[in-house]
Amino acid sequence: MSNPGNTIVLWILLPMVLSIATSFLRRWKKIYHGLSMMIPLLLAVLAVVFSQNLTLNFAGRHIVLSDSMAVFDRTLQITANQLGMVSFLYFLCFAWNLLDPISKESQWFGSLSLSITALWVTVQFLNPFLYAAVVIELITLLSIPLLSPRGSPAKSGIIRYLSAQTLALPLILLSGWMVSGIETSPSAEALVLRGTLLLMLGFVLWLGIFPLHSWLPMLTEESPPWTSSFLLTIMQLSLSFFLLKVLNQYGWLRNLPELVLSLKWIGALCIFSAGVIAAFQTNLKRLPAYFFLAETGYILLSVAFRGIGGLEILRMTLLPRVFGYWVLGFSVSTLQQALDDNTLDFDSLRGLFWRFPLTSVLLFSSLLNLIGAPLFAVFPARRVLWNLLPVDVLPLSILVAIGVLGMLILFLRLFSTLVHPKQEDSQELTETPKKEGPVLIAAVAFILLAMIVFGIFPDLLDDPFRQLWASFQNLLP
Amino acid sequence: MTDILYTLALYLALLSSLLILIRRQWTLNLITLTVQFLCLFPVLRSFLPLQVAIIQPLTGLMVTLILYLSLINVGGIKRIDLMLRLTSGEVFRALAGILLLSLLLAFIPQLQPTVFPAVPGSYLFLCLGLIVLGILQIGTTREPFYLAIGILTFLCGFQLLYNRLDFSLMLEALLVAVNLMLAMMGSFFVIKHAEEEAS
Numbered sequence: 203m204s205n206p207g208n209t210i211v212l213w214i215l216l217p218m219v220l221s222i223a224t225s226f227l228r229r230w231k232k233i234y235h236g237l238s239m240m241i242p243l244l245l246a247v248l249a250v251v252f253s254q255n256l257t258l259n260f261a262g263r264h265i266v267l268s269d270s271m272a273v274f275d276r277t278l279q280i281t282a283n284q285l286g287m288v289s290f291l292y293f294l295c296f297a298w299n300l301l302d303p304i305s306k307e308s309q310w311f312g313s314l315s316l317s318i319t320a321l322w323v324t325v326q327f328l329n330p331f332l333y334a335a336v337v338i339e340l341i342t343l344l345s346i347p348l349l350s351p352r353g354s355p356a357k358s359g360i361i362r363y364l365s366a367q368t369l370a371l372p373l374i375l376l377s378g379w380m381v382s383g384i385e386t387s388p389s390a391e392a393l394v395l396r397g398t399l400l401l402m403l404g405f406v407l408w409l410g411i412f413p414l415h416s417w418l419p420m421l422t423e424e425s426p427p428w429t430s431s432f433l434l435t436i437m438q439l440s441l442s443f444f445l446l447k448v449l450n451q452y453g454w455l456r457n458l459p460e461l462v463l464s465l466k467w468i469g470a471l472c473i474f475s476a477g478v479i480a481a482f483q484t485n486l487k488r489l490p491a492y493f494f495l496a497e498t499g500y501i502l503l504s505v506a507f508r509g510i511g512g513l514e515i516l517r518m519t520l521l522p523r524v525f526g527y528w529v530l531g532f533s534v535s536t537l538q539q540a541l542d543d544n545t546l547d548f549d550s551l552r553g554l555f556w557r558f559p560l561t562s563v564l565l566f567s568s569l570l571n572l573i574g575a576p577l578f579a580v581f582p583a584r585r586v587l588w589n590l591l592p593v594d595v596l597p598l599s600i601l602v603a604i605g606v607l608g609m610l611i612l613f614l615r616l617f618s619t620l621v622h623p624k625q626e627d628s629q630e631l632t633e634t635p636k637k638e639g640p641v642l643i644a645a646v647a648f649i650l651l652a653m654i655v656f657g658i659f660p661d662l663l664d665d666p667f668r669q670l671w672a673s674f675q676n677l678l679p
Numbered sequence: 680m681t682d683i684l685y686t687l688a689l690y691l692a693l694l695s696s697l698l699i700l701i702r703r704q705w706t707l708n709l710i711t712l713t714v715q716f717l718c719l720f721p722v723l724r725s726f727l728p729l730q731v732a733i734i735q736p737l738t739g740l741m742v743t744l745i746l747y748l749s750l751i752n753v754g755g756i757k758r759i760d761l762m763l764r765l766t767s768g769e770v771f772r773a774l775a776g777i778l779l780l781s782l783l784l785a786f787i788p789q790l791q792p793t794v795f796p797a798v799p800g801s802y803l804f805l806c807l808g809l810i811v812l813g814i815l816q817i818g819t820t821r822e823p824f825y826l827a828i829g830i831l832t833f834l835c836g837f838q839l840l841y842n843r844l845d846f847s848l849m850l851e852a853l854l855v856a857v858n859l860m861l862a863m864m865g866s867f868f869v870i871k872h873a874e875e876e877a878s
Contacts, residue, residue, distance in 0.1 A: 274848040336853040343860040356823045365817050368830050372837045379845050
């Protein structure tokens with residue numbers, strides 16, 4: 203038996219070291235991209251392999267990993283049943299690095315995305331867990347060169363994003379200090395209220411929840427779409443894991459009756475505001491932000507319904523949602539490159555379907571998937587969640603319905619814009635569709651097929667993640 | 680003697696922070712930022728052992744050095760012109776800063792015993808003063824360099840406060856990393872801005 207290391211070294215320290223090492227290989231693009239893709243894939247696979255009991259029998263050797271490490275006066279711990287989460291995060295990093303060479307947005311993406319993923323893994327497993335707020339600030343700072351690459355000026359979106367993430371840090375840390383003695387305190391009501399408010403405000407700033415969401419569309423509009431889609435996706439996913447961790451750890455918070463109702467209202471308001479604002483948008487690059495906001499709403503609703511299967515719904519939507527963001531980010535990035543236009547206003551997109559039919563189909567299908575249209579991957583879980591709503595409070599259902607309607611209007615407007623060319627270009631465009639190459643045809647066919655197959659057989663995506671919530675014992679029924 | 684030094688450092692740190700908020704001259708801002716960080720030492724030394732109390736001021740000096748080197752590279756270090764007339768924006772920021780500090784001074788006697796009973800009033804004034812001046816800086820600038828300085832001031836105040844509430848070496852290490860990353864971000868923006876101007 204050998205004990206060569208532990209989970210912290212393997213899934214946090216090693217990726218950071220490798221990230222620095224790979225950054226020196228940027229000149230050799232193929233090697234750099236190959237490594238940026240293979241390292242997260244390998245880490246994701248290893249996390250699955252070790253997820254039983256941190257042991258592996260390989261070539262006659264029995265390898266056992268230890269699960270914790272002391273850093274200064276605190277500990278970091280990743281146990282076997284938490285490796286599903288680790289695997290998910292590295293798989294996400296792999297998925298974005300897979301298509302990064304096509305997007306050509308930032309030469310730093312490969313190495314920085316690996317560091318950022320390692321830091322998000324740290325966020326999940328740091329003890330005391332609220333110190334993770336500082337790690338999130340580090341992630342924000344690390345993502346700045348990706349969001350505002352050299353050659354493009356730093357605009358208001360980046361500044362607001364940085365300010366919001368920074369303001370969240372003290373709120374979360376102070377809430378941790380404030381509620382430290384809450385379980386034993388005889389008159390804890392005031393502390394509970396203060397602690398809850400600080401924590402919730404921290405999450406609102408982090409996730410860009412309505413009404414403090416203004417940085418989201420500004421950021422996606424100003425930043426390269428492929429990079430921002432990665433950063434927002436991994437942030438949303440990791441923060442939802444982190445929210446579950448907070449609820450799992452804090453019994454006083456979990457059992458607050460007002461919390462469930464607040465989460466429902468905040469969730470519904472996010473979906474409503476995202477739908478209503480998105481319906482009037484005229485810029486393609488701002489759209490991912492509104493889908494992100496709406497999805498945050500659905501995540502909060504799922505958490506609020508945890509007593510009646512909400513966590514299963516959340517688990518079922520994880521991969522389809524990531525898949526939706528991935529396709530959306532890729533199609534927007536491809537269109538931006540093809541048009542050589544940083545703004546992507548609807549006016550400049552007129553008749554685009556006839557020049558880039560496959561990319562347009564990809565864009566349409568990603569939007570339909572995220573809206574939750576039947577036959578697409580997100581639909582099965584979304585249908586269950588929608589069905590839970592009327593049982594509860596009617597105004598919530600109305601807000602969600604208006605939000606979904608807004609998204610559908612947006613889809614129809616975009617469809618009409620892409621299909622109808624400007625009068626003067628119409629004949630030329632319809633007669634000469636631009637060739638998009640066999641690789642793209644195969645990729646689009648595969649992605650569409652995957653979206654529909656996962657929509658019809660949702661268990662295919664859900665099965666590998668059955669144990670994802672194993673570490674949140676207090677939240678499970 | 681220690682008390683005098685403590686009080687002097689406390690007010691000098693706040694004055695430096697106020698100067699950073701008001702005057703937007705890179706050289707002057709770097710000097711005042713250095714003073715602000717140096718003044719933290721006597722304040723921190725009043726309740727922390729020497730080897731721990733020195734961490735935050737030392738990090739601050741490293742941060743200032745990183746920013747200074749980037750400014751030198753882009754030719755941003757110029758003679759300080761103290762005779763330059765105050766602009767309306769500067770007058771506004773000065774008044775807003777003084778107003779916020781006065782409000783803090785008025786409310787701290789009520790706030791301190793109810794929310795932060797373990798933190799002495801003057802110390803709390805310094806922490807919250809740096810926090811509000813930092814927020815004011817963040818809210819009144821669109822220039823990333825000043826945003827970085829604003830965040831540094833804000834985090835400096837918060838780090839001071841949290842050190843008193845619940846000191847942890849790990850948190851201190853993480854915040855040092857954040858400060859250094861912030862300095863690098865500030866440098867990145869300074870260099871980026873210079874490149875854009877040149878092209």
